[in-house]
Amino acid sequence: MNITRYNLALLASLSVILDEKNVTRAAARLGISQPALSAQLATLRDIFGDSLLLPGTPGKGMVLTPRADHLREPLRQALQALERVISTEPGFDPVSAQRVFTVGANDNASAIVAPPLIRMIGEAGYAGIRLAFRTIDFNRLPEQIESGEIDVALVSRVLPSASHVPLLQEEFRMAQRKDHPRGTEPPSLEEYAALTHVIVSGDGGSFRSAIDDLLKELGYARRVGMSVQYYSLVPLILQTTDLVCTLPALFLARYAGSLLSTPLPFEVNKFRLYATWHPRFNEDPGHAWLRKQIDLCVMI
Numbered sequence: 001m002n003i004t005r006y007n008l009a010l011l012a013s014l015s016v017i018l019d020e021k022n023v024t025r026a027a028a029r030l031g032i033s034q035p036a037l038s039a040q041l042a043t044l045r046d047i048f049g050d051s052l053l054l055p056g057t058p059g060k061g062m063v064l065t066p067r068a069d070h071l072r073e074p075l076r077q078a079l080q081a082l083e084r085v086i087s088t089e090p091g092f093d094p095v096s097a098q099r100v101f102t103v104g105a106n107d108n109a110s111a112i113v114a115p116p117l118i119r120m121i122g123e124a125g126y127a128g129i130r131l132a133f134r135t136i137d138f139n140r141l142p143e144q145i146e147s148g149e150i151d152v153a154l155v156s157r158v159l160p161s162a163s164h165v166p167l168l169q170e171e172f173r174m175a176q177r178k179d180h181p182r183g184t185e186p187p188s189l190e191e192y193a194a195l196t197h198v199i200v201s202g203d204g205g206s207f208r209s210a211i212d213d214l215l216k217e218l219g220y221a222r223r224v225g226m227s228v229q230y231y232s233l234v235p236l237i238l239q240t241t242d243l244v245c246t247l248p249a250l251f252l253a254r255y256a257g258s259l260l261s262t263p264l265p266f267e268v269n270k271f272r273l274y275a276t277w278h279p280r281f282n283e284d285p286g287h288a289w290l291r292k293q294i295d296l297c298v299m300i
Contacts, residue, residue, distance in 0.1 A: 013040045018072050021062045092285035098128040101151050101290050104136045108231040108251050109154035116297040145278040152277050164276040167298045170248040173261040186262040198226040198243045
């Protein structure tokens with residue numbers, strides 16, 4: 001029998017009818033009219049090819065046919081199983097879970113999130129939780145988060161139609177080596193534009209950023225002498241050259257021992273970091289757990 005041909009709600013009605021052995025009382029329990037339930041009973045009789053209920057001794061109500069009596073217990077168990085399927089919410093227990101979570105991030109965002117996240121997992125004893133941090137290809141990111149290839153991406157700009165939460169915001173500062181010949185005072189706008197800069201670009205090939213657009217509005221242009229794909233290269237470059245770089249303060253704080261950072265001579269929007277993912281994972285318990293842990297790590 002192909003059950004997709006039938007309305008499974010009829011089985012719930014049948015169960016009540018078999019319990020009550022009375023269409024009027026069964027209709028009252030179900031909250032429907034007696035004629036409506038009689039119509040359902042007629043349909044059920046067609047489906048099972050059996051009368052199911054027959055008139056009993058006058059004044060004693062209806063009696064079940066042998067087929068109906070045989071149906072009562074398996075029908076009750078089937079309906080209970082269906083209720084469990086519907087009512088059971090998937091859970092996630094990080095103590096017993098065996099799961100790999102993949103986080104997409106550049107090396108700056110990875111440095112912010114990965115150390116406290118893996119430390120938290122280790123201290124909590126979540127032995128079955130493993131983390132994979134991988135670089136982001138923005139051209140493929142929408143399909144990667146949709147497929148689950150990347151669970152959560154850490155990005156500085158949000159994707160259209162993607163779910164996201166802000167994690168942090170930081171001011172930008174200019175960085176240089178401590179013995180830079182220009183000195184240690186914050187630069188003027190003219191001096192900032194005259195310096196040679198290294199920038200971080202997603203593909204390692206761009207020589208412009210939002211800073212250049214802002215400078216253009218102010219009537220200035222700077223010389224970008226080098227472009228790199230990875231934040232972690234910048235301190236090595238600054239320590240051995242006269243180049244300077246404009247980066248988030250939180251990143252530069254990691255290199256306070258070897259680099260000097262100063263305020264910028266102009267107003268610029270703060271650096272923002274977001275966690276983003278595909279909406280189809282909004283209600284996934286494990287995914288929600290990961291997002292919460294990332295948020296907690298950034299707050300540490």
